Amino acid sequence: MKTAAELKFGETGIIHEIDKSHPSSRRILEVGFTPGQEIELLNTSIFNDPIAFSVRGSIIAVRKSEANCIKIL
Amino acid sequence: MKSEIIEDSPLITLVGPPNSGKTTLFNYLSGKNYKTVNYPGATVEYSISKLQKKFNFEANILDSPGIISLVPNSPDEKVTIDSLYSHPRFGIPDLVILTIDASQLSRHLLLAKQLLDSNFKIIIALTMTDLLQRKGYNISTSELGKELKCDVIKIDGRTGNGIEQLVKSIELNLEKIKALGNNLPKQIHNNFNVEYLLSSFNDFELIEKKVTSKILIEQKQINLNKANRQLKVLNNDLVKNNYLDTTTLKIDNILLHKIWGIIIFFIIMAITFTSIFWLARPLMNIVDTSFGFLSFSVHNFLGINWFSDFVSNGIINGTGAVLIFVPQILILFLILGLLEDTGYLARGAMLVDKPLSKIGLNGRSFVPMLSGFACAIPAILSTRTIPNKRERLLTIFIIPLMSCSARLPVYALLLAFLFPAKESWVAGLALASIYILSIISSTVMASIINKFKNKIINAEDNSSFILELPAYRLPKFSVVLSNSYHSAKIYFKKAGPIILILSSLIWFFTYFPNYNPKINSSNLSQEKVIQLQNSERLSSSYAADLGRFIQPVMTPIGMDWRVGVSLISAFAAREVFVSSLALIFKVTDSEHKLQSSILSEMRKAKIEGTNKFLFTPATITGLIIFFVFALQCISTLAVSRKETGSWRIPIIQFFLFTFIAYLFTFLTVNGLRAIGIN
Ligand SMILES: Nc1nc2c(ncn2[C@@H]2O[C@H](COP(=O)(O)OP(=O)(O)O)[C@@H](O)[C@H]2O)c(=O)[nH]1
Ligand SMILES: [Mg+2]
Numbered sequence: 001m002k003t004a005a006e007l008k009f010g011e012t013g014i015i016h017e018i019d020k021s022h023p024s025s026r027r028i029l030e031v032g033f034t035p036g037q038e039i040e041l042l043n044t045s046i047f048n049d050p051i052a053f054s055v056r057g058s059i060i061a062v063r064k065s066e067a068n069c070i071k072i073l
Numbered sequence: 074m075k076s077e078i079i080e081d082s083p084l085i086t087l088v089g090p091p092n093s094g095k096t097t098l099f100n101y102l103s104g105k106n107y108k109t110v111n112y113p114g115a116t117v118e119y120s121i122s123k124l125q126k127k128f129n130f131e132a133n134i135l136d137s138p139g140i141i142s143l144v145p146n147s148p149d150e151k152v153t154i155d156s157l158y159s160h161p162r163f164g165i166p167d168l169v170i171l172t173i174d175a176s177q178l179s180r181h182l183l184l185a186k187q188l189l190d191s192n193f194k195i196i197i198a199l200t201m202t203d204l205l206q207r208k209g210y211n212i213s214t215s216e217l218g219k220e221l222k223c224d225v226i227k228i229d230g231r232t233g234n235g236i237e238q239l240v241k242s243i244e245l246n247l248e249k250i251k252a253l254g255n256n257l258p259k260q261i262h263n264n265f266n267v268e269y270l271l272s273s274f275n276d277f278e279l280i281e282k283k284v285t286s287k288i289l290i291e292q293k294q295i296n297l298n299k300a301n302r303q304l305k306v307l308n309n310d311l312v313k314n315n316y317l318d319t320t321t322l323k324i325d326n327i328l329l330h331k332i333w334g335i336i337i338f339f340i341i342m343a344i345t346f347t348s349i350f351w352l353a354r355p356l357m358n359i360v361d362t363s364f365g366f367l368s369f370s371v372h373n374f375l376g377i378n379w380f381s382d383f384v385s386n387g388i389i390n391g392t393g394a395v396l397i398f399v400p401q402i403l404i405l406f407l408i409l410g411l412l413e414d415t416g417y418l419a420r421g422a423m424l425v426d427k428p429l430s431k432i433g434l435n436g437r438s439f440v441p442m443l444s445g446f447a448c449a450i451p452a453i454l455s456t457r458t459i460p461n462k463r464e465r466l467l468t469i470f471i472i473p474l475m476s477c478s479a480r481l482p483v484y485a486l487l488l489a490f491l492f493p494a495k496e497s498w499v500a501g502l503a504l505a506s507i508y509i510l511s512i513i514s515s516t517v518m519a520s521i522i523n524k525f526k527n528k529i530i531n532a533e534d535n536s537s538f539i540l541e542l543p544a545y546r547l548p549k550f551s552v553v554l555s556n557s558y559h560s561a562k563i564y565f566k567k568a569g570p571i572i573l574i575l576s577s578l579i580w581f582f583t584y585f586p587n588y589n590p591k592i593n594s595s596n597l598s599q600e601k602v603i604q605l606q607n608s609e610r611l612s613s614s615y616a617a618d619l620g621r622f623i624q625p626v627m628t629p630i631g632m633d634w635r636v637g638v639s640l641i642s643a644f645a646a647r648e649v650f651v652s653s654l655a656l657i658f659k660v661t662d663s664e665h666k667l668q669s670s671i672l673s674e675m676r677k678a679k680i681e682g683t684n685k686f687l688f689t690p691a692t693i694t695g696l697i698i699f700f701v702f703a704l705q706c707i708s709t710l711a712v713s714r715k716e717t718g719s720w721r722i723p724i725i726q727f728f729l730f731t732f733i734a735y736l737f738t739f740l741t742v743n744g745l746r747a748i749g750i751n
Contacts, residue, residue: 018267020267023535023537024535024537024539025267026144026267026270027146027537027539028539029267029270029271029274030141030142030144030183030270031141031180031539031541032179032180032274034270034271034274034275035271036278042322042325043325043326043329044329044331045329045334045423045424045426045427046331046334046335046424046427047427047428049426049427050423050426050427050436050538050540052325052329052423052542054317056177056179056180057176057177057179057317058176058177058180058317058541058542059317059321059325059541059542060539060540060541060542061419061423061426061538061539061540061541061542062538062539062540063426063430063537063538063539066537066538066539
């Protein structure tokens, strides 16, 4: 299964689950990355990290290492 | 602050996610003028005030740092959450007003649910409904209120729309609470686990669909919409990306572009720091001329005696030498304010996260570092938004190296010495390079400290960068202007008295004990006599005694005791360096312009007992280097103590930075001399 960190520029995906063992998983959930939501990779920073997603009508930037805990269908 | 509140009246706490309009609402309710910023985490301390008189009832309101959940992730969030359960001074709030951004409903409802589940009495203030409306959606507050079982009121803290209803609802709720007795809130953080979050968000999606409707133009379509809603087949993209601001997406494609993004980032930074010099020039000239004229007239009016010297030199020149630079400080605050208000700062933080994380910092260190260019004290406070403790301590550690506005007067004077006024753009470029130097030195320092992290800063945590990028907004110029006026006023109030007191002290120590030196005045013009008296008085003064004591330290860096005394007095506040120079080099002359007379006195000055010029390109550059590194600010040390929790870090900062300053000044002065620049 893909993770959100592997999405390409402009690609969308539906969140399948959040890896609960990741230390940032709670914050990831709290800002609105929940299963069933569609997210789109909007922008990447200069070194391809962090990356910005649209989720629930807002733009959230997260590090790639943290985006890895978002599993995509 | 005590007078700001009314004892024994109800406490209303404003909470809400970052950027949801708390401070804007707080300002409207209290009639205050706190800074609102388009960056999550601009408020890191609570502020409290009483309700404005015009609302006709008494209550205290508390503004708090933004939170997105009742489980804290960083110290600024902890401040808010702790104050909800029991504020250290004001106890438990009687009523909580939760601001929720209407265009972020499903995300922001989390806090509403957690607060309600914990038994808080809340009213929801729905903000940004104007933005939602422009996108063609409407939220029914009555339906949302029914879903959540609390009052929901649409407000706009910028215009005051809906505030009347909000105040009415506050009154009613307070009455109800009084009648029923307030149930204590329950601290049930452990219940807010992942399962709780997942099921809550499911509910929120349903609620959002239920209460949101598309604004349709034709009646028929409204009916159709209603029908759809009853069948719950309202199309799904209502909740999707429709709310995303398309302009923001377009701007981000440029500003976060891999190549352009970085180029624009540097251009923005360069413009910021060069404009401080040339934009302020005309204003500075006015201040400069007025002080020069004032000092000259007073001196003429009072004649030649100690009192006249005290007023014209000690007070007018001493403080004026610093006040000349207030326009520059004002412009610095103005530009930083404009940047804050657009929403660019969050992008800046994202762009620099990767490079900063390599040296043990975080993208969230960017805004504290940038505000370090205005003043280290709020900058150190704003590091509370950094969740990871080690990254936060490291950011605090290097903030004193950022070139704060108190150094600006010093640099401006020294650069004006190096580059004549006609070439003020060269001075502007030189200033920009000083700022770049301060950025480089702070990052190098960070990476070195990071290498020894376990020796100096020991704390380990999950390093994280999750940051909302707010929609871009055109900055409201009037708001930014009044904010920078207030910042400059605070600067003035804080620095003004210190400068006045120290100027008087320095004047005293340079004028006494030998205040009326005997000079063999035969065959000399009156002007010459005064000049000889001045230098005789100074060289037998208390300041000179101190100066001779520190002379051994000053000789290696090519300076004499007079600069030494100025450097020591600058440890109280950096700007005092300038007034101290003005006093020691006795600038009262007929030139009518304070700054140019300081400069011409400096150009004439010789190292005591020799025939060599004291201020040369080499020593001036050396002084600039000294100010880049030295930690000459008592308040910074005090805040660093408070925010790091012990004296350890401030003591290391003080000795390390001052030692480095001296070392690099030594290397600069002697290095420049070695290559023939004197
Ligand atoms: N369009 C719109 N903007 C608002 C509204 N309320 C606040 N703002 C703006 O949103 C930004 C963030 O507000 P602020 O009060 O600093 O939010 P805080 O972080 O919750 O304190 C500010 O620039 C406000 O001018 C509103 O109802 N509509
Ligand atoms: Mg605020």
